[in-house]
Amino acid sequence: MPHKPNLDEDYTRLLQSLLPPGPAWAGDNPLLDGLAPSLARVHQRADDLMKEINPAQSMELTDRYDTLCGLPDPCLDPRPQTREERQQILDAKVNTVGGMHEGFFLEQLRLLGYPTATLEQFQHFDRSPDPAWGDRWRYYWRVHIPAEARIRTMTCVSACDSPLRHWGERAVECVIERLCPSHTQVLFAYPTGDNHASH
Template sequence: MDVTDDDYINLMSALLPPGPAWSADDPAIIGAAPSLRRAHQRADDLMLEVDPRTTTELINRWETCCGLPDECIPTGTQTLQQRQNRLDAKVNLIGGINERFYLDQLAALGKPGATITRYNKGPFKCTSACTEAVYSTEWRYYWQVNMPAATDATWMTCTDDCDTPVRYWGDTVAECVISKLCPSHTYVLFKYP
């Protein structure tokens, strides 16, 4: 709500005691109104800093308190909106080790169409259907994140070092965040179409 000087003049005039000692056009009242309006607007601005989704002035303090930016996202590579989204995801993180939790995290990271494949059906047996995959018992500790869309691939060039991969791709931010959040006894595989 936009507050004007006139609003504060009317407010202070209404608070004056009745009688001829004070009037609404008193210079003290007219002179105090701009200061009160600025204080009110500043208080409104600071209320936006309480929420990590709308913070701008205090975003560095918020990030310091939350351990951001972390190794998943290098400093200075994100826009203000991306920083606010990552901060909101970290502050309002409701933990869990179920599939919905990880899909929500992937959606917050810009991968809303991602799916998860689990290899928990156990090893292949004589009684298994022919269409079932062949897994050993160790595969129950693996799960796969299927990314929704192809990620731009980067090819090796003639000017690259010898140890540069011939081709590399992937969303390193999403991979890093999911790997940090996954249970310590599991292994995450990332599949790109």
């Protein structure tokens, strides 16, 4: 990035002010005229590098930030990302503060594209919603993915080993399972008409 022209003038004046008084320094000074642009470029370069401290603004250190933060995220779509998308992901990775409360997970679901998703926490119930869960039901919770979730049905052009119906948001499930408290088990529910399919 080219430095601002007025920085040359600023450094020229600064260097002139450092010179001792006397007629020897009167008039043009090629030495100062040569030093000022170099100092201005160093100044501008320092400003540019200061911006790199913030991953959301990084232009030059994005690859290094990716390595430090374990990106690209294996949970996310491996498609090529724009610089703006990479900056947003880096910003979220570096600055997201974790939590074990409902609001934290709802915010993650919003960032993943599901602002209307809801959570169901079974520890608030007096009895198990499903007897098959045994006495561990209090450690389960469920994410209800709204109707816009991708649900794919087998068609006549599908592979012969394809399931009759396949649903799920791999990225959402991967992220939430990675963030969920280690002593809990998260379930995901997807709408199928008037009912929900869970897994």
